[in-house]
Every structure is written in structure tokens, then in C-alpha cells.
Amino acid sequence: MVHRVASSESPCFSIDERTGKLFSTLLKAGSLAAGLLIWHFLAVYAINDATLLVSPVVVVQTAYEMLFVNGELYPHLFASSWIFFYGFALAIVVGVPLGFVMALSPLVRDYVNPWMTTLYTTPRIAFAPVLLLWFGIGGGAKVAIVFLGCVFPILINSYFGMRAVNRDYVELARSFRLRPWALFLKILLPASVPFILAGIRLAIGRGLTGVAIAEWFGATEGLGYLVFFAGQTLNVPTLFVGVAAFAVLGILGFELVRRVEAYVTPWRKEPQGG
Amino acid sequence: MAGPVLELRNLHKEIARKDREPFTIFRNVNLSLRDGEFVSVVGPSGCGKTTMLRVINGLLPRTSGEIFIDGRSATEMDHELVMGFVFQGASLLPWRTGLKNVLLGLEGRGQNAKEAEQIARRYLDLVGLSGFENHYPHELSGGMQERVNLARALAVNPRILLMDEPFAALDAQTRNFMQLELLRIWSETKKTVIFVTHMIAEAILLSDRVVVFSHRPGTIRSEFQVPLGRPRRMEMRSDPRFLELENVVWKQIEEEVNASGGFSQM
Numbered sequence: 001m002v003h004r005v006a007s008s009e010s011p012c013f014s015i016d017e018r019t020g021k022l023f024s025t026l027l028k029a030g031s032l033a034a035g036l037l038i039w040h041f042l043a044v045y046a047i048n049d050a051t052l053l054v055s056p057v058v059v060v061q062t063a064y065e066m067l068f069v070n071g072e073l074y075p076h077l078f079a080s081s082w083i084f085f086y087g088f089a090l091a092i093v094v095g096v097p098l099g100f101v102m103a104l105s106p107l108v109r110d111y112v113n114p115w116m117t118t119l120y121t122t123p124r125i126a127f128a129p130v131l132l133l134w135f136g137i138g139g140g141a142k143v144a145i146v147f148l149g150c151v152f153p154i155l156i157n158s159y160f161g162m163r164a165v166n167r168d169y170v171e172l173a174r175s176f177r178l179r180p181w182a183l184f185l186k187i188l189l190p191a192s193v194p195f196i197l198a199g200i201r202l203a204i205g206r207g208l209t210g211v212a213i214a215e216w217f218g219a220t221e222g223l224g225y226l227v228f229f230a231g232q233t234l235n236v237p238t239l240f241v242g243v244a245a246f247a248v249l250g251i252l253g254f255e256l257v258r259r260v261e262a263y264v265t266p267w268r269k270e271p272q273g274g
Numbered sequence: 275m276a277g278p279v280l281e282l283r284n285l286h287k288e289i290a291r292k293d294r295e296p297f298t299i300f301r302n303v304n305l306s307l308r309d310g311e312f313v314s315v316v317g318p319s320g321c322g323k324t325t326m327l328r329v330i331n332g333l334l335p336r337t338s339g340e341i342f343i344d345g346r347s348a349t350e351m352d353h354e355l356v357m358g359f360v361f362q363g364a365s366l367l368p369w370r371t372g373l374k375n376v377l378l379g380l381e382g383r384g385q386n387a388k389e390a391e392q393i394a395r396r397y398l399d400l401v402g403l404s405g406f407e408n409h410y411p412h413e414l415s416g417g418m419q420e421r422v423n424l425a426r427a428l429a430v431n432p433r434i435l436l437m438d439e440p441f442a443a444l445d446a447q448t449r450n451f452m453q454l455e456l457l458r459i460w461s462e463t464k465k466t467v468i469f470v471t472h473m474i475a476e477a478i479l480l481s482d483r484v485v486v487f488s489h490r491p492g493t494i495r496s497e498f499q500v501p502l503g504r505p506r507r508m509e510m511r512s513d514p515r516f517l518e519l520e521n522v523v524w525k526q527i528e529e530e531v532n533a534s535g536g537f538s539q540m
Contacts, residue, residue, distance in 0.1 A: 168365045174333055175359040176379040176430070177352075186378065190369045267369045267410040 051234040062237035077245060079222040080211050087146025088207045095151045096196055099158025120152045128217050142214035149210035153202035161195025162188055197261045204253040208246055277345050278306035279466045280434050285339035287329050298491035299325045307466050314469045314477035317487025318531045323470045327436050331359050358427030360437040364419035366411040372422050373407035379430040397425040400459060417448040428463060435465045453479055457506055474523045478516055479506055486526050489534035495526060
């Protein structure tokens with residue numbers, strides 16, 4: 001009998017769901033198409049100056065050439081991807097454990113907090129020249145700039161994720177006499193995962209900004225360098241290809257996190273994002 | 275074996291307050307439960323009955339008094355899992371399936387994983403949920419979540435089951451079914467139970483003995499043996515003895531509420 005009681009909380013819109021989804025997809029596609037159309041007409045009829053704006057058609061043509069004809073985009077793409085990957089990975093490796101330790105130990109929190117606040121609120125771009133001085137114009141400085149961009153959202157979300165764990169779960173663990181380590185692994189960590197992933201998602205955008213900043217300062221390759229150089233030489237098609245490549249990296253990153261989220265938190269009704 | 279399974283002697287709980295005298299939650303609680311006894315605790319809202327359950331389980335420290343389990347001091351056996359706690363609102367871990375929720379208390383307790391899983395499956399079966407092992411809590415109805423909650427507490431085979439208004443969140447009908455289910459499970463497992471509720475009828479239907487708490491600071495005002503045989507059935511709610519006891523208990527709670535300044539002061 002009781003087995004048949006349906007979960008009364010979930011609204012029954014299964015019939016509308018499909019049409020709703022289709023409508024939503026059409027809306028997104030329509031929005032993109034409208035934006036591209038306006039861009040095209042602006043470039044061709046209103047501005048008509050290739051040193052200011054070119055049609056998306058030209059951008060796609062240029063991208064095609066740089067990808068499949070002369071392959072000019074690849075070195076920049078790879079250089080930026082590696083810088084991003086190293087800085088991002090380092091931010092996760094440092095940010096998540098540090099956030100946890102701060103959440104679990106008021107001592108560490110008070111010790112780290114002033115530094116965190118200072119570093120977090122200082123514009124990262126102001127650090128860039130200092131980091132270049134310290135690490136040279138090799139990869140180190142660039143990774144450091146990306147790291148600084150990514151680490152704070154990850155750290156802060158890991159901290160708040162662990163602080164926000166439902167007290168009932170902690171009491172439950174106590175009632176089963178779980179040891180501290182089991183409490184951490186079985187309650188605190190899984191309860192924090194959605195927060196951590198939200199921090200990681202935030203960090204993607206900030207990390208890519210870091211890549212662009214890092215490569216504007218004395219780099220010889222990378223998407224940031226490409227955009228900067230193209231801007232200096234009024235090469236608008238290449239500039240837009242560089243910007244688009246950043247956008248694609250960002251979207252890929254978001255999608256990756258979304259998939260990781262769907263995989264590690266299958267218990268969430270609707271993983272946010274995407 | 276003749277002695278009580280659980281004995282509370284002068285149990286007292288207060289909370290220290292800054293610049294004021296301590297706040298007493300409950301005082302002078304003396305209660306003993308024999309093996310397999312089902313005792314309900316009712317009383318006005320905020321009388322400290324839920325806090326008492328938490329103190330018995332060691333989730334909160336007591337201020338004074340003693341707790342004995344099978345004649346041994348509970349302080350000495352704090353690391354042993356002699357009590358299962360059934361929390362108000364199922365409080366299932368949303369990232370664990372039904373089976374894994376039941377496994378929580380069994381993990382890291384010496385059995386190998388296979389044995390533990392068999393035990394968990396057995397208890398899910400006992401509460402009528404075989405086939406729902408791999409469902410996440412959000413995929414289960416409120417009644418089913420309470421069943422998992424119960425299975426989780428029972429799976430560690432505790433001597434005593436402490437239940438804190440476990441059915442408070444359920445609708446009236448589901449609640450009645452769960453009461454009967456609880457009685458069935460209780461008769462199969464022979465646990466000693468303290469059941470905290472604010473529903474007098476629920477207390478009488480389920481229990482061997484009903485304990486009435488006074489208003490805050492709570493203490494035991496009276497105890498009643500329930501004059502009904504087992505197994506209990508829903509029809510017993512219209513039995514004259516049932517109705518008489520319900521009336522007596524209600525009058526006492528009403529008096530307690532009035533003595534504390536009336537319902538509007540609660």
C-alpha cells in the first residue's frame with residue numbers, strides 16, 4: 001500500500017516537459033541566430049570597416065583557415081590550454097584541502113583569513129608584473145596568475161560547503177559513533193561536493209581571464225597573445241577567432257564540470273549549470 | 275536478566291547562560307524500562323522530551339544523574355552501539371541509496387562488506403522495502419523514507435531504540451499505516467523502545483506504558499499502563515479504555531500548558 005504513495009513533492013508536468021524542452025532549445029538557438037544576424041548586418045551594412053568589425057562569416061572562414069589550412073591556431077590553443085590546466089589543477093589541489101582545513105579549524109581560519117581577504121580583493125592584474133619578475137616570462141608566472149584567479153572561488157566554496165553541512169547529518173554520525181575520519185569521509189565530504197563543484201565552475205571563467213592577462217604580458221604564444229597581437233595590428237578576423245577560442249574553451253570547461261557533477265552527484269534531481 | 279534494560283536516575287539537564295542562572299531543560303527524571311518494553315513520552319511542546327532522548331543517546335551531555343544500560347553505566351559504554359536513534363524527519367543522507375543509508379552504521383564495524391550488505395538487505399526487507407535498495411531518498415515517499423530511517427537504526431542491532439517523533443512529517447493516513455508497521459517490526463525484533471511523540475493517541479496505541487512530562491523544566495508527572503492487549507489494532511482507538519486514558523492524559527497536558535502560562539505563551 002504505502003509503496004504506491006507517489007512522492008507528492010515532485011510536480012507532475014511530464015506531458016509538458018518535452019514540449020517545454022523543445023521550446024527552450026528553439027529559444028536558445030533563435031537567440032544565437034538573431035545575435036549572429038545582427039552582428040552580420042552591423043558589420044556589412046552599418047560599419048563596413050574591416051579594421052573595426054567583420055562579419056561572423058569572415059570569422060568562421062578565418063577560423064577554418066587557421067585550423068585546417070595553415071594550422072596557425074594550434075600552438076596558441078595548446079599553449080593556453082596547458083597554462084590553464086596547470087593553474088586550474090593546482091588551484092583545486094590547494095584550494096579544496098585548504099578550504100576544508102579552514103572550515104574544520106577556527107585557528108587555521110583566523111590565520112589564513114586576512115591573507116585570503118587581501119589577495120582576493122586585490123586585482124589580479126596588479127600581481128601580473130610582480131609574478132613575471134619572480135617567475136620569469138616562462139610558464140611559471142602564467143600558471144601563477146591563472147592559479148590566483150582560480151584558487152579563491154574554489155577555496156571559499158569548499159570552506160562554505162563544509163560549514164554548511166546539515167547539523168542533523170553530524171548528529172546522525174554521532175548517534176552511530178562514527179570516528180572523526182569516517183565523519184569526514186562519509187558525511188562532510190559528500191555533503192560539500194556540490195559546493196566545491198560550484199566553486200570549480202566559477203573558477204573556469206576566472207582562470208581563462210587569468211590566461212588572457214598572463215599572455216598579454218611578454219608572451220610569444222597563446223590565445224591571449226594572439227588576441228593582443230591581432231588587436232595591435234588591426235587584424236580583426238584573427239582577433240575574433242582568438243576571442244571565440246576562449247569562449248569555446250570556457251564552454252568545454254563548463255560542460256566537463258557538468259558531466260563530472262552528473263557523475264559524482266547522481267542523487268541531485270537537477271544538477272545545476274549547463 | 276531480570277533488571278531493567280535502561281534506567282535513568284535523577285537525570286538532569288541544564289544549559290549554562292551568560293550572566294544568568296542556568297536554564298533547566300528537564301530535571302529529576304527517573305525511568306526504567308524492562309526488556310522489550312515500549313514506552314512513549316508525551317508532554318507539552320518544549321517540555322524537554324526530545325532533549326532527554328538526545329541526552330540518553332549521548333548526543334548531548336547531561337548535567338547530572340546517571341544512565342544505566344543493563345546495569346552498566348552508559349558513560350563507560352559510550353563507544354558501543356547499544357542504542358539506535360530514529361530521527362525526526364527521516365534525515366537520510368541524500369547521496370546514499372536506500373541500501374547505503376542502512377549500511378551507514380554497519381560500515382567499519384568489523385564485519386566484511388558482504389556480511390554488512392546482507393544485514394542491511396535483511397532490514398530493508400523487514401521494513402517492507404526490498405526492491406528499493408538502489409533508490410535515492412528523493413525517489414522515495416515520506417513513508418518509505420521513514421522505513422529506511424527505521425531500518426538504519428535497527429540494522430546495528432541496538433539494545434534500545436530511541437524514536438524522536440519519527441512520523442511527525444507524515445500525513446494522517448500514512449502515519450496510521452506506519453504505526454501498525456512499527457508494531458509489527460517491534461514484535462519481530464523485540465527491542466526496548468522509548469518513543470517521543472506529541473500525539474496522545476499514537477502513544478497509547480503503540481505503548482505498554484505512557485509517560486507524561488510536565489511543562490518546562492520537564493519532569494515525569496505521571497505514568498500510565500496501557501490497559502489494552504496485543505496485538506494492537508486501529509479499532510482499539512474507539513475502545514472505552516483507550517478513550518478514557520486519552521482523556522486523562524489530555525487533561526494532564528492541558529493542566530501543564532495552563533500552568534506554564536497558557537497556550538499563547540508557548
